[in-house]
Amino acid sequence: MKKTIYQSCPIARVAMLLSDRWTMMILRDLVRKPMRFNELGESLETISTRTLTVKLKRLETLGVIRKKDACYTMTATGRKIGPIMNEMEKYGRKYLLKNVG
């Protein structure tokens, strides 16, 4: 993707935010409730500590989450991602059941 597309396309920006192996899963968890590092690690089962660290830091930098005494919570703008996650859940609940995995 070109750089300039981020300025012009809202979906491109969201794509940059979400398009890696773990970010959606992390947000799925944090949208529900604040969680600590190891708690996230166990929920995500196979994520490495390194990757979890990297992804959390990135989300913090982007202003989507915040660390509050060893607990990661969504920020105000982060919580606005909720509707996206809801639609994802609705879709995933009905479709892709046999295909993926």
Added chain:
Amino acid sequence: MKKTIYQSCPIARVAMLLSDRWTMMILRDLVRKPMRFNELGESLETISTRTLTVKLKRLETLGVIRKKDACYTMTATGRKIGPIMNEMEKYGRKYLLKNVG
């Protein structure tokens, strides 16, 4: 991500569908209207023909899009992704403006 999580978690399935560099952008285009190969290529600007081929084939296999005489269109279940894309656009329009890119 573990395999078993796909059976149990709807969001994990959607994550598998969407979490790569190009799929969201392709769907962004196809949700709006059917498009041909090169048309998509120009819209996405920097995607390679190889990657576009691979991604389109994958979406076809997953039953999300269909090729209809050299034109790619969303299937019925593919069109259900619309609400996700809408929420993404709403979010991207208001947030991430300075951060990403």
Added chain:
DNA sequence: CAGGATCCCGCGGGATACTG
């Protein structure tokens, strides 16, 4: 428990050239 530091590997994906 909550990470930081290294080391290393696979594969996602770009570049390029070719075909019906």
Added chain:
DNA sequence: CAGTATCCCGCGGGATCCTG
């Protein structure tokens, strides 16, 4: 135009060990 075929490289991310 709509791909297919190779070749190749970067980096996302796993494994492992170490620290406060």
